[in-house]
Amino acid sequence: MTDGDPAGRLDLPVGYRVGDWELTGPIGRGSWGVVYAARGTADGTRAAVKFLPTHLLPPGQRESMAQLVWREVRFSLEARHPNVVRTREALTVHDADRPELDGVTALVMDRAEASLQERLTARAREGRAPLPDAARVLAGVSAGLAHIHARGWVHGDLKPGNVLLSCDGEVWLGDFGLTAELDGTHAYVPPLGSLDHVPPEWWSDREGGRSVVRPTADIWAFGVLAHQVLTGGLHPFPGSTPRARALGAQAYARGNAELRLDGSLPQHWRELISDCLGPDHTSRAALDAGRLADRVRELERTGRPRPRLLGRLRTGRRRRLTALATAVTVPFVAVGTVVLLQSEDDRGTSRGGGAPSASPSVSGAIPADSDVPEKLRPVITRAALQCAEKEVTPALLAAMLKAESGFDADARRPATDEYGIAMWTPSVFKGWARDGDRDGRKSYMSPADAISAMSDFVCWLDRQYKKEGMRENLPGLMAAGYRTSSRTVIEAGGVPARVRSHVARVERYLDDYTG
Numbered sequence: 001m002t003d004g005d006p007a008g009r010l011d012l013p014v015g016y017r018v019g020d021w022e023l024t025g026p027i028g029r030g031s032w033g034v035v036y037a038a039r040g041t042a043d044g045t046r047a048a049v050k051f052l053p054t055h056l057l058p059p060g061q062r063e064s065m066a067q068l069v070w071r072e073v074r075f076s077l078e079a080r081h082p083n084v085v086r087t088r089e090a091l092t093v094h095d096a097d098r099p100e101l102d103g104v105t106a107l108v109m110d111r112a113e114a115s116l117q118e119r120l121t122a123r124a125r126e127g128r129a130p131l132p133d134a135a136r137v138l139a140g141v142s143a144g145l146a147h148i149h150a151r152g153w154v155h156g157d158l159k160p161g162n163v164l165l166s167c168d169g170e171v172w173l174g175d176f177g178l179t180a181e182l183d184g185t186h187a188y189v190p191p192l193g194s195l196d197h198v199p200p201e202w203w204s205d206r207e208g209g210r211s212v213v214r215p216t217a218d219i220w221a222f223g224v225l226a227h228q229v230l231t232g233g234l235h236p237f238p239g240s241t242p243r244a245r246a247l248g249a250q251a252y253a254r255g256n257a258e259l260r261l262d263g264s265l266p267q268h269w270r271e272l273i274s275d276c277l278g279p280d281h282t283s284r285a286a287l288d289a290g291r292l293a294d295r296v297r298e299l300e301r302t303g304r305p306r307p308r309l310l311g312r313l314r315t316g317r318r319r320r321l322t323a324l325a326t327a328v329t330v331p332f333v334a335v336g337t338v339v340l341l342q343s344e345d346d347r348g349t350s351r352g353g354g355a356p357s358a359s360p361s362v363s364g365a366i367p368a369d370s371d372v373p374e375k376l377r378p379v380i381t382r383a384a385l386q387c388a389e390k391e392v393t394p395a396l397l398a399a400m401l402k403a404e405s406g407f408d409a410d411a412r413r414p415a416t417d418e419y420g421i422a423m424w425t426p427s428v429f430k431g432w433a434r435d436g437d438r439d440g441r442k443s444y445m446s447p448a449d450a451i452s453a454m455s456d457f458v459c460w461l462d463r464q465y466k467k468e469g470m471r472e473n474l475p476g477l478m479a480a481g482y483r484t485s486s487r488t489v490i491e492a493g494g495v496p497a498r499v500r501s502h503v504a505r506v507e508r509y510l511d512d513y514t515g
């Protein structure tokens with residue numbers, strides 16, 4: 001336990017309360033987090049709480065690890081699929097009596113019974129044999145992966161330790177610390193990960209000290225994991241240490257060694273794993289995660305592949321990986337508890353080029369006789385035009401800013417940790433930060449930065465609601481989501497009661513601005 005192991009310094013007693021959750025005992029520690037079992041104080045709901053204490057890290061590591069924590073919070077809250085662990089909420093712990101805990105982020109998740117790694121370790125003790133429900137587990141993992149990729153993300157750390165199994169036999173992907181959103185075909189992450197599950201190109205594909213990751217990295221990791229699950233724990237490459245096995249994988253990728261999968265593997269699974277373990281990114285790109293999930297489901301159901309699907313791959317007709325979302329991201333907004341979100345890359349979403357003015361041709365332009373301060377109008381208009389969604393107008397952003405701060409650039413609400421014209425919570429702003437005034441810095445106290453980030457955020461909220469089929473009163477829903485979270489609004493099926501009066505004010509101002 002060192003200074004660099006902040007999780008090691010958290011030792012919480014049974015009964016400790018975080019929000020509406022009471023800890024019932026430790027579960028385990030990861031690289032930078034510690035996980036406790038918990039139950040809901042109201043109804044005893046089983047949960048797991050992961051504490052992510054970045055502020056205890058030495059200053060040199062703090063910023064980069066904090067970035068990973070923000071990613072983890074953001075992806076955890078946004079991923080919603082039966083095969084992805086459900087994160088119920090993210091809280092910031094405030095406890096002046098425990099300096100080691102004050103300011104720590106806590107993720108409250110559904111609680112699993114065990115990880116797949118624990119199942120494999122137990123299986124190895126009994127003598128190596130495939131898990132009895134191997135195909136079902138793999139079907140769950142591949143479906144979770146397909147969901148993540150369909151959203152334009154890469155998991156980045158797929159391994160048995162990050163697959164959770166519930167007491168009801170559900171299979172959940174977890175641990176989004178290295179998850180990244182694709183910018184076109186790839187993303188960048190710190191060069192961390194499990195040596196046993198990173199693809200061969202991971203060792204050389206670096207830019208500025210970061211690893212380049214593509215969806216095909218997860219496909220490789222799935223191939224390794226499938227081999228482990230179907231053989232009771234064996235890695236597909238020989239060697240007694242992760243480094244030796246990684247060297248074996250690299251020799252294979254260079255063409256200096258054959259791929260020798262375990263002889264006990266059924267033929268169809270062997271073919272699927274071989275496709276996942278293509279020696280380079282390009283050869284794996286034929287198998288996107290959606291197609292992989294289809295193949296695994298078919299093998300689970302019938303024990304054999306669909307002939308047409310396999311035939312296509314065998315003939316070597318490699319389909320180019322469908323371009324995934326071009327969104328680049330950033331997290332969140334908080335009201336007491338941390339709530340989080342993501343933004344869209346304006347390169348892909350802009351409705352207008354250049355520097356717009358508050359011209360009447362802009363839909364929802366701010367009227368000339370309004371109370372919106374003159375110098376803010378071009379800033380607000382430019383920010384609104386970052387978003388391609390028609391509901392995100394200058395008038396809406398102006399109405400929200402008026403309700404948030406009354407256009408006061410120096411507004412402060414320390415009790416709820418909200419500052420500046422758009423009332424950003426500093427830790428949340430970091431996730432969405434934009435350099436709206438192009439001064440080389442991103443600050444929530446700069447109106448241009450804060451408003452630009454606000455526009456990204458509400459643009460993203462608008463899209464989330466539409467995806468959920470929510471099309472009524474989108475401005476009100478955006479104002480509500482900005483104060484709470486997309487999930488809170490979606491789960492409430494509308495504006496949650498606690499923010500209704502705030503939303504009513506935004507709607508009134510919006511009416512004023514749109515006549």
Ligand SMILES: Nc1ncnc2c1ncn2[C@@H]1O[C@H](COP(=O)(O)OP(=O)(O)OP(=O)(O)O)[C@@H](O)[C@H]1O
Binds near residue numbers: 032034048050085
């Ligand atoms: N929702 C959950 N329910 C039950 N156990 C969990 C849950 N999430 C994590 N765990 C367990 O808590 C322990 C720590 O998990 P964590 O994700 O912090 O790290 P890890 O995945 O083990 O390691 P690393 O961070 O190095 O990848 C692991 O044993 C993991 O299986």
